[in-house]
Amino acid sequence: MSHFVYVLLFLLLSASMASVLQAQSREEFLRYFGRRFVTPVLAMVVFSWVMFFLHKL
């Protein structure tokens, strides 16, 4: 298991738990989960592409 998968699992577990605790409805759960899981993953993806292109310069 790579470090990347480990970080994803860590994020998935904590994001789902926090969203389940905080949400009062299904819609709220989806919104919180999106914020907590998708945002960091997107940030990670964008950051790695930026670093990749900086490396290519």
Add this chain to the structure above:
Amino acid sequence: MSDAVKRLEEPASPWVAFAGIFVPGAGHWLAGERTKAIALFAIIHVAVVATLLGGAAVAPPVAPEPMFIAGLSSSDPIGNAMRTMEQVAQKSNGISMWAATFFGYDTPFDGTSENSMVTNLLNLAGILNLLAVFYLFDEKRAENKTFELAMAARAGKGKKG
């Protein structure tokens, strides 16, 4: 007063939340939040089963510290504190961890980085379960407080009028 009416008029006791340490989600179930209870049960047990299948090291019982004088040369207080914390975190996963130990699904730490990763995930699941229990405790305590204040205000009004 019937049970149903009582449940409507009084918020659940905050202490019920601590049932969740033994069976993840049990506190939410008893407090009437059935959907959340099932979700918590599923999250914790998926994490526990996945990490145990992945070979996570289950913390062995911590050896007692030797007597102070005898232990000056041989004791390991920091290591023991860390092992105790790891065991508390893992046991917070509830009866599934006791079952894993009882049925022999516990494996020792083998020193690889992969093993420490899944072990950390197992610890994380326990800490998240503790978080869920404390969150529910706090929520119910706040509800009780609000309810008491509302009742007191109502009683005061009643006396005046």
